[in-house]
Amino acid sequence: MAEIAIRNVEKSYGKTAVLHGVDLQIANGEFLVILGPSGCGKSTLLRMIAGLEGITQGEIAIDGRVVNALEPRERGCAMVFQNYALYPHMTVAENIGYALKVAGLPKAERDRRVAEIAQIVGLEAFLARRPSELSGGQRQRVAMGRAMIREPKVFLFDEPLSNLDAKLRVQMRLEIRRLHQRLQATSVFVTHDQIEAMSLADRIVVMNQGRIEQAGPPRLLYAEPATRFVAAFLGAPAMNLLPATMIAKNRARMTDGTEISLDPERFAAEIGQAVEIGIRPEDVMIVWPGSEGAHQVEVEFTEDMGSSRLIHTRLGATEFTVLQPTAQIEAEGALHITLPEDAIHLFDAGTGRRLAGKATLIGLRASAAA
């Protein structure tokens, strides 16, 4: 149990800066997911908490104690690595029990604890095997067991699920969540998979190019992305982003002439400002031809997902996807849609910052700020 404070932390390799001043508070028992594309510095940040990377500037404190100068073993963190990093010459039992052996616990005590952990992660039958004789999912469990046995204050996960196949990934995701509910240990989980992030996190931190774009509960980030980057990164299928220019307080025009009406009360955009209009595929309404405010889109192809259908279209010259929750309409040729004003997000085309947004989640925003 511990809280982590990351204060204005910077990291550079030679002259290349990879983290530009990251500030983050992680509460005791929180499950925090750091989400971002490869190369955004998320793993570096995690490794700095673990003590595997030096800290160029700023400080990291665990439980109020600044750990900048401490060795990994003195920080009370346990880590699950992306490629598991199991010791190939040791059995499962030796792998799990290695930390206790290093700590000098007597063998009987070690064996008891290993058996206990093996039972939690479901590996009792495999204790005598070597990692090379295990499947991917089993190796993952060994890695988790090895982290758990130390009863660490902090769990660090470095993309632990990315080497597993899709089905196993979903299963292990649930197990990690279950484990966290049981142990209630502070956890930091790094991933580039937004579904993993959404499903695991108490709070998500979206990183991009060494900076934090936005931090908050999954629901808030999804409903009110603070930047165009967050909007595009969270959600599958991704949010539609339409470049346009404001031509009136309540209208924006795309380059091909398509005009989209906006609620002037909700947006703080200037006339003439270059903007991007965002709308999630599931918020798009399919309407009858000739309905008020309808836009015609050209259907290119559809993807049937079983429970829903994804229709790839073009709105003027821009790619545009529509998610149809139930596959009732046969979409071919042209489709008529409207963009509900309360579902529209507006971003400044230059800075990428959110200009305004839905007002439905004020309660959630207030709780996140608290």
Place this chain on the structure above:
Amino acid sequence: MDRRATFSNLWLAGALVAPQILLVIVFFYWPTVQALYWAFSTQPPFGGTNQWVGWQNFQQIFSDAVYWNSVQVSIVFAILSTALSIGMALLLALMIDRQLAGHKAYRFVYFWPYAIAAPAVGLAFRFIFAPDAGFVSAINQLAPNLWNPALKGWDAMLLIVIANSWKMMAYNFIFFLAALQSIPRGLIEAAAMDGSGVLRRARDIQIPLLAPTLFFLLVINITESFVDSFGIVDITTGGGPARATDLMVFKIYSDGFKGLDYSMAAAQSIVLMFLVIGLTFVQFRYIEKRVHYA
């Protein structure tokens, strides 16, 4: 499907492998057959063709105390110099692998000794360890003749062990470093997270994973110290004092080319050959089983 390239033209195939076969025959099989011939025959003292004598040469060397001394000296030399060169190389490679400051320069420099010919190594060490003028002569300030390889057998042995290890260390170092760098960095980091310090990690993670390399180097080093140590001995001690460094390979040379007794030298080299084959066999048979290939 046959994935190998096949040649239907036997003459072409023969012509292509001929140079290699010729090299092997001229430089390996021919001398071996010659040695066998010399080993089982003897030269009449006043000229004439060799006479077949069967096992007589072998009986003679095996009943010679000087020869057994040479075997003993060779074994001591092999054990000491293999242990020293492998130990030092492992230590240096572990240090370089930690990527401490300046590791690139050291990594470069540590390989150099292997590029130096054995007699040059011998010459350098003869100077360094000269009891009257070398760097080591300083310890003779403490007590006269505390160090004197020209008089003391163990000093001479130590001298050739150090010189040979210094050279072999470079070779071993490269293999150890390559093997260390092929150990995934994540394993070291995982061990660090598990609370293991530098030495503990070396002992529990790195050295066990180096076992295949260690085994390979053990075979190479023991073989090398038996058959390839002539240059150093010849320049530094000349087999002395009192045959304290009279290695088998050096004795073959001195009996054959100084004593001009080709037959005895040939018999000894056949024995040495079978000794090396036997040692290698034993190592593969018994030690390799304990090696874990990850």
